[in-house]
Every structure is written in C-alpha cells, then in structure tokens.
Amino acid sequence: xxxxxxxxxxxxxxxxxxxxxxxxxxxxxxxxxxxxxxxxxxxxxxxxxxxxxxxxxxxxxxxxxxxxxxxxxxxxxxxxxxxxxxxxxxxxxxxxxxxxxxxxxxxxxxxxxxxxxxxxxxxxxxxxxxxxxxxxxxxxxxxxxxxxxxxxxxxxxxxxxxx
Numbered sequence: 001x002x003x004x005x006x007x008x009x010x011x012x013x014x015x016x017x018x019x020x021x022x023x024x025x026x027x028x029x030x031x032x033x034x035x036x037x038x039x040x041x042x043x044x045x046x047x048x049x050x051x052x053x054x055x056x057x058x059x060x061x062x063x064x065x066x067x068x069x070x071x072x073x074x075x076x077x078x079x080x081x082x083x084x085x086x087x088x089x090x091x092x093x094x095x096x097x098x099x100x101x102x103x104x105x106x107x108x109x110x111x112x113x114x115x116x117x118x119x120x121x122x123x124x125x126x127x128x129x130x131x132x133x134x135x136x137x138x139x140x141x142x143x144x145x146x147x148x149x150x151x152x153x154x155x156x157x158x159x160x161x162x163x
Contacts, residue, residue, distance in 0.1 A: 001071070001100060003107040006061040011050050013070040014063060015041050021090030028127050033151040060084070060111045064091065064100045071095040074104040076112070076122075084112035086122040089131075096130070105138045113162045120162065123155040132156065 006014060022037045040046065054061050058079065064072030072091035078084045086108055091100045112120050123146065124131045140158035149155045 001064060001066040001098075001103075003062055003064050003103050005111075006054050006063045006073070008051055008054055010063055010070060011047050011054070014050065014061075014073055015046065017063075017070045017073055017092055018088075018090065020092045024093040025128075029125060029153065030151045033153070058115075060108060060115070062104060062107050062111065064095075064104055066095065072100045072104055074108045076108060076120075078112060078115040078117045082116060082118040084108075084115070084117035084120040086120055089122075101131075101134050102138060105134065109138075109160070109162060118162055119159055121157065121159040123149075123157050125153050126156055127153075 019038055019041055022034050022041075026034050053059050053075070056077075058077050060074070060076045060078065062074045063070045072089075072095065074086060074089040076084055076086040076088075086105075089101065089104055089108070091104070109120060120140075121143070122135065122140070124135065126132060135158045138160070140160040142156065143159045144157040146155045146157065
C-alpha cells in the first residue's frame with residue numbers, strides 16, 4: 001500500500017472509493033446526507049470538477065493505493081493565509097483498521113506544510129468514533145462544536161498546528 005498524489009487517471013477509481021465510503025456510513029449519518037453525496041458523485045460534470053481539483057495547486061488530493069486499486073483518499077485545500085482544510089478523508093470498509101487512515105493524515109499534514117500551511121483544520125461527526133480517535137491520536141485538538149450543522153448533525157472542529 002502506498003500514499004501518493006492523485007492524477008487524472010485516478011478519477012474513476014477515486015469516485016468509486018468515495019461511493020464505498022459514503023455507503024459504509026449509512027448506519028451512522030442521516031440517509032439524506034448519504035443520498036446527496038452519492039448523487040453528487042454521479043452528476044455529469046463530476047469528472048471535470050475532480051479533474052480541476054486534482055490539477056489545482058492550492059488543492060491536496062491524495063490516494064492510498066493497493067494492487068493498483070484506490071482504497072482510501074484525503075481531499076483538501078490550502079490558502080495564502082497559512083491554513084489547510086482537510087475537507088474529506090475516507091478508507092474503503094474492506095481496508096479499515098490497517099493504518100491507512102493514519103498514513104493519509106500524515107501525508108496530508110506533510111503536503112500541507114510543503115504548501116506553506118501553518119495549521120490544518122477539519123470537522124467530523126462525533127458518531128464517527130474511529131475518525132475522532134484517529135484525529136486525536138494524530139495530534140489534532142478540539143477547537144469547537146457546530147450544533148445541528150449539516151443535516152442536523154453536530155460536527156466537531158479539530159485543528160492542528162504544523163511544526
């Protein structure tokens with residue numbers, strides 16, 4: 001298994017991995033949220049959007065690859081202010097509990113620092129307990145809580161300063 005920057009050749013596999021991750025969250029997150037995200041991944045222009053994201057120098061798009069198959073990913077962006085935002089990260093259900101998420105987080109932190117970021121922030125739902133544990137274990141600190149934010153779900157805001 002290796003972590004690397006995504007390329008345009010990865011678009012279809014990345015979308016399929018995202019769909020597997022969203023499907024695996026059906027018992028944890030509200031169904032409308034899952035359905036909206038899956039529908040978004042099937043929109044006609046989604047490949048063009050993802051192509052622009054992958055080639056945008058302010059974006060960070062990483063994939064975890066095993067046997068030429070994408071089994072995880074981390075998506076985010078940096079800005080001129082020194083902030084990096086990890087917007088979505090996931091690992092296919094069949095590849096969880098193997099350290100892939102931890103490796104993706106570490107690679108994301110490294111890439112953020114290389115792009116000039118001084119701080120990485122993200123949010124996650126409290127019910128995503130493995131994700132919460134992963135972020136705490138990798139040095140993220142609780143920064144706040146957004147009550148009934150997206151689809152009525154509370155979201156924890158985590159941040160980590162880069163050294």
